[in-house]
Amino acid sequence: MPEPKDRRYWLLKSEPDCFSYDDLVAAPRSTTNWSGVRNYQARNFMRDDMKKGDGVLFYHSSAEPAGIAGTAEIVRDGYPDFTAWDPSNEHYDPKSSEPNPIWYMVDIRAAERFEQFLDLPGLRHIRALEQMELLRKGSRLSVQPVRAPEWDAILKMGSGQKPGRTRTR
DNA sequence: GCCAACGTTGGC
DNA sequence: GCCAACGTTGGC
Numbered sequence: 001m002p003e004p005k006d007r008r009y010w011l012l013k014s015e016p017d018c019f020s021y022d023d024l025v026a027a028p029r030s031t032t033n034w035s036g037v038r039n040y041q042a043r044n045f046m047r048d049d050m051k052k053g054d055g056v057l058f059y060h061s062s063a064e065p066a067g068i069a070g071t072a073e074i075v076r077d078g079y080p081d082f083t084a085w086d087p088s089n090e091h092y093d094p095k096s097s098e099p100n101p102i103w104y105m106v107d108i109r110a111a112e113r114f115e116q117f118l119d120l121p122g123l124r125h126i127r128a129l130e131q132m133e134l135l136r137k138g139s140r141l142s143v144q145p146v147r148a149p150e151w152d153a154i155l156k157m158g159s160g161q162k163p164g165r166t167r168t169r
Numbered sequence: 170g171c172c173a174a175c176g177t178t179g180g181c
Numbered sequence: 182g183c184c185a186a187c188g189t190t191g192g193c
Contacts, residue, residue: 041176137174139174140176
């Protein structure tokens with residue numbers, strides 16, 4: 001299936017006890033807004049770079065097992081995270097306001113649940129993922145870019161195909 | 170539950 | 182603008 005040349009790929013972390021891939025699928029229109037992110041690097045990605053149509057890997061963090069459950073698609077470009085303006089919200093930030101928003105979010109919709117849940121220890125063995133941000137020591141960014149070859153390898157593995165440890169081109 | 174790695178805060 | 186103290190993330 002041909003895809004736009006400028007399609008980009010991302011990985012979003014969520015604690016499944018809080019919001020799992022199942023929760024995303026079960027949400028109205030299998031869509032949710034990715035609110036509550038309070039980290040500037042992650043904010044910049046959502047505000048500036050994440051575009052409708054981009055691919056998303058949905059990662060379960062602080063879970064047993066941790067790993068990638070499936071994919072989603074960005075269905076709305078970055079826009080202000082209004083939960084920051086609500087004093088009763090747990091992610092309330094008094095420094096952010098409607099005229100001067102600080103925090104941003106995107107909307108995502110569930111796409112394909114993986115046949116194979118891809119657990120973290122397994123991902124660490126894959127050649128094609130050696131450079132992946134997720135696997136770097138000390139990496140804890142909850143919104144991170146994914147390279148096209150990484151995306152391709154992960155989708156293959158998720159659909160049950162062998163990852164291709166040896167083949168390069 | 171531990172703790173390493175990281176980001177943020179605030180005194181100076 | 183430095184950097185120590187603190188809070189958080191997230192694998193194990």
